[in-house]
Each structure stands twice: as C-alpha cells, then as structure tokens.
Amino acid sequence: MSKKAELPIAAPLYATYQCQIPGTAITTPNPSIRNYYYNRVTKLTCTRRFLREGFTSPELNVLDSGWVVNPHIERLSYNMRYLGSFVRRLIRDLIDEGYYIYFNGVDDYYVKGKSWYHERHFEHDGMICGYDEERKTYSIYSYDSKWICRRFETPVSAFARGMNAALENGCDGMLYGVRAGSDEVAFSPKRALRGIREYLDSDMKSQPFDGKEYFAEGIVVQTYMRRYLDMLLDGSIPYERKDRRIFRLIWEHKNVMHDRIGMIEAALGMEGKYAEKYALLAAQAEKMRMIYASYSKRRRDDLLAELICGLEKLENDERRILSRFAAAAERKIEV
Template sequence: MNAFQLPVLNPPLKGFLRWAYTLSITSAHEETIPWYYSNFIQLSCTKKFLEDGRQYFVDFFRGKPNELNFNNPFLLTCSVNYTILENLAFDAWPKFFADQIRNGYYCVVFLDESRLSPAATYQKEPFPHHLFLYGFDWDESVFYASMFDHTGVYRNLQIPFREFQDAVQSMRQLLKENLTADHHTYFYKYEPHSPYPFDKTAAIDQLRDYLNGETHLNRINYNPDDEEAFGIKVYDYLQMYYDAVENNDSRLGDRNDVRHLHVLWEHKKMMSERIGYLVDEGIIPYDEELVEGYKDVTKRAMKLRDQYIRHEIREDKEVFERLRLRFEQFRDEEPVLLQKLITLLEG
C-alpha cells in the first residue's frame, strides 16, 4: 500500500492548532459529540502582557496541560523529543512517519515551518511549529498534512518529503544552537471511549466558573495564579489590549489582533451550537430568549471580527469604538443568558 490516509474532518475550532489538530481527529467520530459539547465552555487570557512584554493570548481553557499533552479521552497519546529521535537517520524520517501513519497514528511533528512552501513564514525567519500529518503517498513522495497556509486559511495540503526533511533538519540545528526549546513530536491514535453521555455536572461547573471569572479545572495538577484571567473577566483584558493597539502602546509584544476576535467568535459560535444540541437532544427545553439571544451574540461577534479584518486592510479608527461597545454588550448580556442555561440544565 503506497498511499494511505487516516480519516480527518474539518475541525469545528481553528483558533489554535492544539484544538484544530485533535478535533479534526475526534470530530470524525459521532460518539465524541457529547464529550465535545460537555467541554469548550471556559475562556482564559494573559493578564500582564503590558507589564512584561509577552504576547497577549485569549483561548479556550480546559485545564492544564494543553490539548497536545494527553488531555483528550479519545486519543491514545505518546510523545518524543529530538534527543530520542537523534539516532534516526535523516533519510529514514519519511519512512518512520509513514509507518506510524500506516499503523493508525496521526503525527504532529515539531519542525521549522519556514522551510515549508505553503507556510506564511516560508523562506523567512525560522518558525518552530507543529505540523499535522494524517497520510502519505510514497510514489509521489508527499505527506498529507493540515496547517494554516500563507493566506491564513487552515486546510489540508501536500508536503513533499524533501521539504519535510529540510524543516526537520533546520529544527535540529536550531535546537543544537539553543535557539529554541523542544516542544516534542506527538503521535495520536483514535481509541473508542466507553460511552460518554453529555455531562451536565461538568458543563454547569464550567458555566459557573465562566460567570465567576475563575477556574476549578484540574486544580490537583495546576494552581492558577495572577498570570491568567478567566471567563467574563476576559473582556476587561480584551479591552485593555485593543486600547493599547489604538494608542500604539510601545509595551505591546508580538500582536495578533484578528486571532483574538476570531477566538471570541468561535466561543460564541460554540455556545450557540451547544444550546442547539441540548435542545435537539431533549436535554433542555426550547427557550427562545436563550436560543435567539446567543445566535445574536454570535452574529455580532463574527461581524466584529470581519470589521477588524477590513480595518487592517483599510484603516478605520471607528472600529475601536465598536469594539468597546460590543465588549460592554457581551459582558452585560452573557451572564443573563448563561444563568438561564444553568437553570435549564439543573432542571
């Protein structure tokens, strides 16, 4: 068998690759859907990005470690670093990963993405990143991979073996010169889980955490400190971030303005889809205020993201006033809607 592909689905969340990669595997299996809708409720963001110059991040939060590290119940996970792979001959890398794929393992390889021609960073500064491999064609000497391309679109494409090897070799050199840390290469095999019905308790706990601006997830292994804000409090730091952007604050580190708004929209979309799922499954009764309210929040969040994209193409200073207005609206409206959802779930 000279060509082989493992099943993947267009992932429902793409803001960060840890979600896109793992969910593209599990979303292809219907039995994972109740688990999916029991999760992805909480948000977190960095707080001290102006004080220490770190990049600002806002993202879904499912406790620590992150999703690449053994955090998905449907994925049998193993990981290796470059030290372990050191004795693997350079020419043997394509066959090694093709063999893992043939054995049912999706491969998430840590390499230098600037050596991959579809990447936005191609032939620019080194860019250590994870690449998702789900298939190969040995006759064509290509891997089937998923990644964000040079236009910023997440899609499936082909990576020639020679580019893959160049990216690996470049990463080896970066590590040898201590120019980056090794974030490991991961192997995932889909393992059917015991039945996982929708978990009302987990969902209610996360909803309450969101409303209270705190987290109780995985505290046995992770002690939240002053570095992160959670839930409804994320709006305060989103506003702080875009105020700094508007004022050209020199303390801002690397910027990714649109991604923050994209993740915000994904969160509202996910909440709206979850409510639809709960109604369809008979877990909660239909409530027009809740269903239509979250659909409206989702539409406004998407429009806000799109308006900012247009602002980056052709400057529109009024976009910052719209950001302030929307953040204030969401901060006021979401507690009412989510408290109603909690009440319906509690029955």
C-alpha cells in the same frame, strides 16, 4: 505497505491555535470525543502580562482546549533528534495504523505551503494526515501561506529540511502519533451546565487588572480584551505587534457555546429559545472577527472603537442570556 494514504479530517471546534486542532479534527472514527469539549471546555483565559510587562499579546485561550489535555486521545511520542533517516518510515507506518502525526519544532521557512514559507524562520507546529509515495509528498492539515486552515501537500524533502534546520538550530522537535481513543464519551447536561456556571463566576471585583494571579479566567476575560484594544488604540501596544488571532478565538468560543446550549436544551426537553437567542451573539462575534481582520490589514482606529463597544455589549448580553439559561436548565434537572 501502502503507496498512498489519507486520513479523514473532521471540522475542528477550535482551530485558532495549531495545538487545538487535533483535539477534534481527528475524531471521525469516534465523534463522541467531541462531547469532552462540550462537557468541560468552557472558560476563556488570558494572561496579565500585556498589562504590565510590555508583552504585546494577551495570550487569549480557552482553558484545556489543547489536544494534549484530552484524555480520550491515544498518543505516541518521538524526539526528532533520534529518528534520523527512520522518520519517513515512521510517519508512513503510523499513518497506516490510523495515527495522525502532530509535529512541533519544524522550521516553516522550508516547508512549502506553511504559514511562514520563504518569509521567516519559525519553528512551528502542524499535523500530517496523509502521504503519497509516488509523488513524494505529505498531506498536512495546518495554516497555509495565506493563513487559511486547510489540507495541503508539501514535499517530503521540504518537511525533512525544515525538521533538520530546526535541529541544527538547537530545537529538539517532537513527533506525536495521535488518534481517537475507543471510549464512548457521553454528553452530560449537568456537567456542561457546571462549566457554564464556572465560566460566569468571574468579574472585575474578583479578577482585577492588578490581581496577582498569572491568568484571568471566565467571562470577564472579554473585559481584558477591551483593555487590550484600548492599548492598541492609545499606542501602548504598537500596531505592528498586535495579536491577529483574538477575535477568531472569541468567535469559536461562541460557536461552541451555542452548540452546547442547544445540546442541553435538547437533552432536557426545553424549547430551544436560549440557543436561538445565543445564536445572535455568535453572529455578532463573527462580525467582529471580520472587522478586526480588516483592521489587521490596514490600521483604522475607528474600527477599534467600534470593537470596544461591541465587545462590551457582547459580554453583557452573554452574561444575561447564560445566567437565565442556566437557571432555567437547572430547574429542569431538579424536577
């Protein structure tokens, strides 16, 4: 039995939401699994609830970006309610076998270092990636109390208290042992291009605000985000209820798309000019992320107006660059 163990963390492609992190953070033993996301995970999504149900988040996401959808991740699952005192031994043994521990339904209020520690009761997720028996700590990779996604230590007793508090509150949390599978996942330029075409195949005519579908999907979701910002600006969504995360996800989506374009160009022997052009969009998305972060700290409506204009330009430029790139790459494949 080890007294201490620490599993490696790879930089996650998506980390806006905790459920996205394990999909690529645990891939050090098999980095090819990241190709699953480059091949298939391209579409922005949001719900329409903020438009007509008084909901204050657009629930922006990237379709199939959560770890649970990834078929190349091995997983074991355990209901916390039935683990009792065995939970500590289980976590230690799974980590010794190379499994990361993804958990949900643990009250942040009691878990030192977590986002809502000693601020509010919130049954939250996270990932344990190590333990130290002598220090009686777990190593957690999650959002910390400063809302930075990083590795930090928390006492075993604090985690147990958060778990038990949630159980007492009627929340049956889960522990999942997750690790990279052994499958070699090849990058497929053809499949990745299909994903780009699927992302582009959306506009306001096919996906209007008053559409009956629960979700909107594709590049047009950025128009929905402009509408969300309009509602913040006119007060129909209160400033205090804003979703702070939307521009981080847009920025991550552009970074992954930029990588994907570069990989397609390299695989097809293209010049690389489209990745270079798209890099400007990724940089613009990062700038908007920082502007929105500033707005989230202190309300300034002039910043919202700037973001609305910037997002419209981003969507228009993205549609133009991706359409031309896809056409050029498809000609290469046909040849």
